[in-house]
Amino acid sequence: MRLLSIGRWLLIAVLAAVLAAPVLLTALTAQHTLEVTGGSMAPTYQRGDLVIIDPARIAEIGAGDVVTVRRTDGVLYTHRVTSISPNGVITTRGDANPVADTPTVTRADIAGVVTIHVPQPWAGMVTASQSLPGRISLALVLSGLIFLPTAQRTWTQQTSPTSRKGVRHT
The missing domain is CATH 2.10.109.10 (Umud Fragment, subunit A)
Structure with a gap:
């Protein structure tokens, strides 16, 4: 579970950096x-x-x-x-x-x-992020990745006196 969460945040960070870097670079410098x-x-x-x-x-x-x-x-x-x-x-x-x-x-x-x-496919995402519909679409994808629920599994002990095995609940 924790590994999935770390992986998701890493993916979000990479996508955000790839999308933001060229836009910020050209906005803050004379580059085009x-x-x-x-x-x-x-x-x-x-x-x-x-x-x-x-x-x-x-x-x-x-x-x-x-x-x-x-x-x-x-x-x-x-x-x-x-x-x-x-x-x-x-x-x-x-x-x-x-x-x-x-x-x-x-x-x-x-x-x-x-x-x-x-290069592609990153270039396509950067190009898409420079138009309003593209920005909205990418914001929705990133939001979905952030708020997408992950399956949480917990282990509990059975309370029956005859069985002491752990039971997995999903």
Whole structure:
């Protein structure tokens, strides 16, 4: 019984932390949460995963870093930096793409550097928690886990003088 209670509270704590951490991180810092919508970064990132980007780290970009680029039409995409020329031209490529991206970009085109990756299924829960219906649903699930009764079993002694065996009551 006690083990079930500890397990339930541990599950609640893990779910709450997974749901709250990305939301709090982005609310308290300049970082942003983005959903992966394409397959160009597979197998590193899958569709539906979340990445958290940090705009403050743009000055520290190097080859191998994963960055989110803002195209001239405002669309964002996340790819890996393959090289940086001495004059500051940055070449990127999706991990699943056979060739580098064209056109190349500069630091001014970069929205941020990926700092955290949240894979599925956790990403789905985080995404759901960012809408009102999702928050309500997740609050109901967590409340259900908290208030769900556990079966309590007690052992008592029979009062019959002929039997002294313990009887289990459920």
